[in-house]
Structures are given as C-alpha cells and as structure tokens.
Amino acid sequence: MLLLALSPAFAAPPPRPPSLPRSPRVAALVREAEAALDRLDVARARDLWAQIYDLERSTVGICQLGQLDRRLGRWVDAAEELTRCVQEMRPPATPQERRLHDTRHADLAATRQQVGELHVFVPAGAAPVLVDGRLVDEAGRIYVEPGQHEVTAVLPDGRKARSTVHADAGKSRAVLLSPEPAALRPVASPPARPAGAPAQLTAPPAPWLLYAGSAASGAFLVSGIVLHIVASLEDSALRDEMCKPHSGIEDAGAFRREQHSVELKQHLSTAALVAGTALGAVTIAVAVLPNGAQMRVRRAGAEVRFSW
Structure with a gap:
C-alpha cells in the first residue's frame, strides 16, 4: 500500500526552475509593448520586443518577435x-x-509555406556564406523570399564559390556552390599614353646608312652589268674566231686560257648582280620597316628569322 501511495509522487514531473526576475527596464518595456498591442500598433510592439530581446535573450522574447513579424x-x-x-x-x-x-x-509550419528554404553545400574551408550579400548560417535552414537569389562563399585562397538559384514558396532545395577557376597570371599591359598625347614614332634609320647601302648596291649592279657585257663580247669574238677556216688560234693552251677568262668574267658578273640586288633589298627594308621588325623564312620545316 505504501508503494502504491508513493508511485504518483515518483511519476510527477520534476518542478520547473524558478524564472529569473526581470529588471525594471525590461519590465517597463514589456508593459509598453503590451499596451501597444492593445492599441493594435503591431509595428511599435515589435520594436519594443526587439529592445527587450537585446537586453534579455529569452525564449519568450524570440517567440514574441516571430509572432509579431x-x-x-x-x-x-x-x-x-x-x-x-x-x-x-x-x-x-x-x-x-x-x-x-x-x-x-503550427505557426512555424504556416510561415514556412510563405518562404523558400535553401540547404547550402560549400567546398571545404569556404566561409562566410552570403545570400544576396546577407550573411547567413549555412549550418541550418536558410529562409529566403520566393524568387531568384545568388549564394556566394569565399574560399581560403581568395576565390569565390557561387551559384544562382530560384526558390519557390513552401519548397526546399539544395544548393551546391561551384568554385571559380583559378585566375590566370595577369599580363602586364603597356604603359598608358596620356589622353591627347601624340603617338610615339619609331626613330628612322640614320641617313648615311641608306646612302651607303644604295651606293654599294648600285656599284655592284653596274659592275655586274659591265662584266656581263664584256664577257658576252669576248665570248662572241672567240666563237667567231673558231668558225673561221684559218683560225688565228694555233695554240690550244691559249684558247683554253681565253675561254677560262670569259667564264670567270661571267661568274663575277652573276655574283655582282646577285650581291647588288640583295643589298638593295636590305636597304629598302631597313628604310621602310620599323625598328624591331622581324622577317621569317620557312623552308622544309626550318625557320630562319632576321631582325633589326
């Protein structure tokens, strides 16, 4: 019988710890907030409860703020x-x-039908997480207005992970943040020229270089032409002498020497013409192309580069 009499006492819940007394400032704000609610001034009551919650972080305060919002x-x-x-x-x-x-x-369930809910998954070490620039706690539910939102986070190396998501009222969705690719090393840009400043022109080559090149090219060309004419005349004369019935060339050795002399003059003429043409082309290129220009010649897979 004693056990039966004592069993309800053991089944009863433990007594609640006594609530801490409110400070005079908090009690005055609570009375003012209740008076504002009696006047149906919900906005004023909400501001007062926000002040109360700043002074006293209580469950009653956060619940009142949720109801008023x-x-x-x-x-x-x-x-x-x-x-x-x-x-x-x-x-x-x-x-x-x-x-x-x-x-x-029930109030929370009804309120969640008016907002979208995001669950954000970020790369390791990424923090903080921002939704439309607003700092949020990615460890819990993130409530947002229905519509499109941008979610970003900062990686330890300074890069950003971001994603754009559309939230629907009363629905929950997962958001996976993708890190940006590693930035390429910036290429140094040329120094900016002040507005209105004239463009800097490349200094032309020295005049004496052009004159010397032109003179040398002309000398080679003239020499080549003269030698070619002389060699042609001597070759014609030699051929005419050979065709006569009684040629004056009795000595075969003398004939070969004269023929060799003609061939030598022909070779020298060709070399002088080639040298004069090449030197003239180089002189024209130096005069026309800017300093630092390059000419590339490709043949059989090889590349020869000329620069000045």
Whole structure:
C-alpha cells in the first residue's frame, strides 16, 4: 500500500526552475509593448520586443518577435525567429504548455509555406556564406523570399564559390556552390599614353646608312652589268674566231686560257648582280620597316628569322 501511495509522487514531473526576475527596464518595456498591442500598433510592439530581446535573450522574447513579424508579413524574419523559438522551447509539462507548444509549431509550419528554404553545400574551408550579400548560417535552414537569389562563399585562397538559384514558396532545395577557376597570371599591359598625347614614332634609320647601302648596291649592279657585257663580247669574238677556216688560234693552251677568262668574267658578273640586288633589298627594308621588325623564312620545316 505504501508503494502504491508513493508511485504518483515518483511519476510527477520534476518542478520547473524558478524564472529569473526581470529588471525594471525590461519590465517597463514589456508593459509598453503590451499596451501597444492593445492599441493594435503591431509595428511599435515589435520594436519594443526587439529592445527587450537585446537586453534579455529569452525564449519568450524570440517567440514574441516571430509572432509579431508574422503579423507584419515579414516572413523570412518570422521563419527564422519561430524556428529558434521552437528549438528553445522546453518540453511541455502542463496542458496549457502543450497547447502553446502545438500553437508555436503550427505557426512555424504556416510561415514556412510563405518562404523558400535553401540547404547550402560549400567546398571545404569556404566561409562566410552570403545570400544576396546577407550573411547567413549555412549550418541550418536558410529562409529566403520566393524568387531568384545568388549564394556566394569565399574560399581560403581568395576565390569565390557561387551559384544562382530560384526558390519557390513552401519548397526546399539544395544548393551546391561551384568554385571559380583559378585566375590566370595577369599580363602586364603597356604603359598608358596620356589622353591627347601624340603617338610615339619609331626613330628612322640614320641617313648615311641608306646612302651607303644604295651606293654599294648600285656599284655592284653596274659592275655586274659591265662584266656581263664584256664577257658576252669576248665570248662572241672567240666563237667567231673558231668558225673561221684559218683560225688565228694555233695554240690550244691559249684558247683554253681565253675561254677560262670569259667564264670567270661571267661568274663575277652573276655574283655582282646577285650581291647588288640583295643589298638593295636590305636597304629598302631597313628604310621602310620599323625598328624591331622581324622577317621569317620557312623552308622544309626550318625557320630562319632576321631582325633589326
């Protein structure tokens, strides 16, 4: 019988710890907030409860803020505040606390139907996470207004991981942030020229170089032409002498010497013409092309580069 009499006492829940007394400042703000609600001034009551919560971080304060933001249509703030309210509420011990507990859960469920919910997955070490420039806690639910949003995070090496996502009211979706590719090494740009400054022209080659090249080219060409004419005349004369019935060339050795002399003059003529032409082309290139120009000649897979 004694055990039966004592069993209800053991089954009863433990007593609640007594609530800490409010400071005079907080008590005055609570009375003013209740008076504002009596006047249906919800915005004023919300501001007062925000001041109360700054002074006293209590579960009652965050729950009141969630309810007031819900009445004001501030759905994102209301969802965040009511989520914290439900998380901080202690298990109900009385029927009254059970009704309040169920009411808070129902209010949170209704509020979440008005907002989108994001679950962000970031690369290792990326922080902080921003949604449209607003700092958020990526470890929990992120509530946003329905519509398009940009989610970004900063990697340890300074690069950004970002993603653009469309959120629908009452729906939840996962967001995977992709890091930007590694930036290429910047190429140094040429120094900027002041506006209106004349363009810097490349200094022309020295005049004496052009004159010397032209003179040398002309000398080679004239020499080549003269030698070619002389060799042609001597070759014609030699051929005419050979065709006569009684040629004056009795000595075969003398004939070969004269023929060799003609061939030598022909070779020298060709070499002088080639040298004069090449020297003239180089002189014209130096005069026309700017300093630092390059000429490339490709043949059979090889490349020869000339620069000045």
